[in-house]
Amino acid sequence: MELGELKGILVHRRALILGTALLLALLALVYGLAAPPLYSATAEIIIDPRDQQIVSNAINPSEISPDGGITQVESQVAVVQSNSVLLRAIEAGKLTEDPAFNRPGLLTRLKSRLLGRAPAAEPSADEATARVLDRLRRNLSVKRADKVLVIDVTVTAEQPAEAARLANLVADSYLADQSEARAQSSRRAADALTSRLAEQRRAVQEAEDAVERYRSENNLLMSGGVLVSDQALTNINTQLANARNLTAYQKARVEQIQAVRASGKALDSTAEVLRSTVISSLRDREAALDQKISDMTIQFGARHPALQSARAQKVGLERQIKTELDRIATSASADYDWAVAAEKELESRQTALEGQTRVTDQVQVRLRELERDREAVREIYANYLKRSQEVREQANIDSTNSRVISRAIVPVDRKGPATPLLAVAGFFGGLGLGAALALVVEYASPTALSERQVRGAAGAPVLAVLPGSLARSRRSHRSGRGARNLAGLLGLVLRRLSGARRDGRSPVAVVLLCSAAGDAVARTHVATELAAAAASRGDRVLMIDADLLHSRAQAPAGLIDVLSGETRLSNAVQDCYGDTIRYMAMGGDRAVLKERDALRFTERLWADAADSFDLVVVDAGDLTANLRAAALVATAGDILLVARLRATPIEAIRAQATAAGVMGRSLTGALLVGPGR
Numbered sequence: 001m002e003l004g005e006l007k008g009i010l011v012h013r014r015a016l017i018l019g020t021a022l023l024l025a026l027l028a029l030v031y032g033l034a035a036p037p038l039y040s041a042t043a044e045i046i047i048d049p050r051d052q053q054i055v056s057n058a059i060n061p062s063e064i065s066p067d068g069g070i071t072q073v074e075s076q077v078a079v080v081q082s083n084s085v086l087l088r089a090i091e092a093g094k095l096t097e098d099p100a101f102n103r104p105g106l107l108t109r110l111k112s113r114l115l116g117r118a119p120a121a122e123p124s125a126d127e128a129t130a131r132v133l134d135r136l137r138r139n140l141s142v143k144r145a146d147k148v149l150v151i152d153v154t155v156t157a158e159q160p161a162e163a164a165r166l167a168n169l170v171a172d173s174y175l176a177d178q179s180e181a182r183a184q185s186s187r188r189a190a191d192a193l194t195s196r197l198a199e200q201r202r203a204v205q206e207a208e209d210a211v212e213r214y215r216s217e218n219n220l221l222m223s224g225g226v227l228v229s230d231q232a233l234t235n236i237n238t239q240l241a242n243a244r245n246l247t248a249y250q251k252a253r254v255e256q257i258q259a260v261r262a263s264g265k266a267l268d269s270t271a272e273v274l275r276s277t278v279i280s281s282l283r284d285r286e287a288a289l290d291q292k293i294s295d296m297t298i299q300f301g302a303r304h305p306a307l308q309s310a311r312a313q314k315v316g317l318e319r320q321i322k323t324e325l326d327r328i329a330t331s332a333s334a335d336y337d338w339a340v341a342a343e344k345e346l347e348s349r350q351t352a353l354e355g356q357t358r359v360t361d362q363v364q365v366r367l368r369e370l371e372r373d374r375e376a377v378r379e380i381y382a383n384y385l386k387r388s389q390e391v392r393e394q395a396n397i398d399s400t401n402s403r404v405i406s407r408a409i410v411p412v413d414r415k416g417p418a419t420p421l422l423a424v425a426g427f428f429g430g431l432g433l434g435a436a437l438a439l440v441v442e443y444a445s446p447t448a449l450s451e452r453q454v455r456g457a458a459g460a461p462v463l464a465v466l467p468g469s470l471a472r473s474r475r476s477h478r479s480g481r482g483a484r485n486l487a488g489l490l491g492l493v494l495r496r497l498s499g500a501r502r503d504g505r506s507p508v509a510v511v512l513l514c515s516a517a518g519d520a521v522a523r524t525h526v527a528t529e530l531a532a533a534a535a536s537r538g539d540r541v542l543m544i545d546a547d548l549l550h551s552r553a554q555a556p557a558g559l560i561d562v563l564s565g566e567t568r569l570s571n572a573v574q575d576c577y578g579d580t581i582r583y584m585a586m587g588g589d590r591a592v593l594k595e596r597d598a599l600r601f602t603e604r605l606w607a608d609a610a611d612s613f614d615l616v617v618v619d620a621g622d623l624t625a626n627l628r629a630a631a632l633v634a635t636a637g638d639i640l641l642v643a644r645l646r647a648t649p650i651e652a653i654r655a656q657a658t659a660a661g662v663m664g665r666s667l668t669g670a671l672l673v674g675p676g677r
Helices: 003-012 014-034 070-080 083-093 106-115 125-138 160-217 228-263 271-275 277-300 305-394 419-444 451-458 480-500 517-536 559-563 595-612 627-635 650-662
Strands: 039-047 140-144 150-157 402-406 462-466 509-515 541-545 573-576 581-584 615-619 638-644 669-673
Touching: 003 014, 014 419, 039 070, 039 160, 070 140, 070 150, 070 160, 083 125, 083 160, 125 140, 150 160, 160 305, 160 402, 228 305, 277 305, 451 462, 451 638, 451 650, 451 669, 462 480, 480 509, 480 517, 480 669, 509 517, 509 627, 509 650, 517 541, 517 581, 517 615, 517 638, 517 669, 559 595, 595 627, 638 650
Parallel strands: 462 669, 509 615, 509 638, 541 581, 541 615, 638 669
Antiparallel strands: 039 150, 039 402, 140 150, 573 581
């Protein structure tokens, strides 16, 4: 579609476009006057994706998403509009008891009045809640502010104070819902952990029972956290080491005593003798006795009886010393023998315990596995217990980091444009809608918008575009410059037709005009003006009314009489516009037109016309309905289609071309009548 054709559509359908625009403007005006004023109030909530880190290892993570938390905030936009938040707001504000929310809608009331129905019964509580929920959601708008983590909660109501109250109510309900949701999440997690504690406790008990049962079955007794067998082996090793030290010590005593005796020396130099208190006491007594004997010898002489007695005492002391030395030597040997025996006994016990320990070590491999399992289960149980207590405490802590940063205030200005502006917007919107409707209507039923379209539909060239005044009346173009232009255009058409006429179908120049039924006025005017243009050149013109379908049969002789053979041309013509233009009416008051003889009488008609006329202009009407004009079409020299720009349907033009083809001819050209002003 070309730009000119688009302009033609809009001009042609201007009534539809303007009507649509005026209708929408009127509707907008009525709506602006009838609709109650609406007010919008907005509360702002900041959503910080990083929750308050009150405790470590919190159940609600505080990590920020890679997009800076935008996704989390967008999710909260949906949460604010969710049923849980809105139902909480409805319950907190007792909106089900508010008549402004619980009354039927305007359309429902109008429908009830128009249909004459009785008012609906009182709705149930669920129905009332659903109605209030639907109305609140329709009046609620939630969106994230640009480039910030702030949510705007906007509520529209008929009363300014009500709008502010509802916006704050929804914001507070959202915060309460978030806090309760987190608390419930913590409680659910704590309950889930608690439900597992009994199972974990049972698992710990089973693991401990398995360890103790295995120890009992394998005689793995514990004392102070150590196996009794291991403790006994340790004690035996200690005792054996001590016994070996003692044996070595006793052996050294014996060997020293034996060495002293072998050398013939007295035993007084041995360590055992030196440590013996008995020997020391006897040696002290012996020394004292020697001193006494020495003193007595000097005092009483060598043969004094007292001296003899003292000497006898010394001999007794020496005997006692010798006896004690022998006892010490015997005791050392006995102690050595006892130490050796004790060492051997301990070695045998050590060997037995080592064998038992080797068996115990093999058994302890499985014991250590059981103990590891027990420790693992204990650790899991401890973690469950600790985590359960932490989560249960978190249920009492609100870690959300959302808050209302701007509470809604009572709005002053009403929402929406003023009524005049609304009407203007409706008008311009109607222009756009009307233009769209015009295009749709044109697409459904296209009209002739340009010469290109007419040329394509008719299969013939457009010879001229005539003034649009031809489609209205004859007088509007009879004078002045318009008449001269029209005469010039039609003169060019006649010149072109006369130059192209070479087929010799008739002895006289015959121009047959046809058109759609809706273009009858324009066709008649074009035929008249074409005849007048030819007459102005000096041609003798005959005009024939050949619209056999729509023209009335007249009493004077006419075309039907000539085509039926009832009369000749000279008896059927009438004067019209002076001596240069003659007119043949329909005639046929009593004549019967036989189509099988029409072609023969038509050829006779043209032969008679050649004697008196230079040009015959035939108004053949609508060829799709005027089938009796087939003889005229078949013998005419030129067949011209008359169509109106922006008015004649393209299908009607195609129908005329098809009808001409059925009658054995094709259109010679088309004359377009411009759009009327």
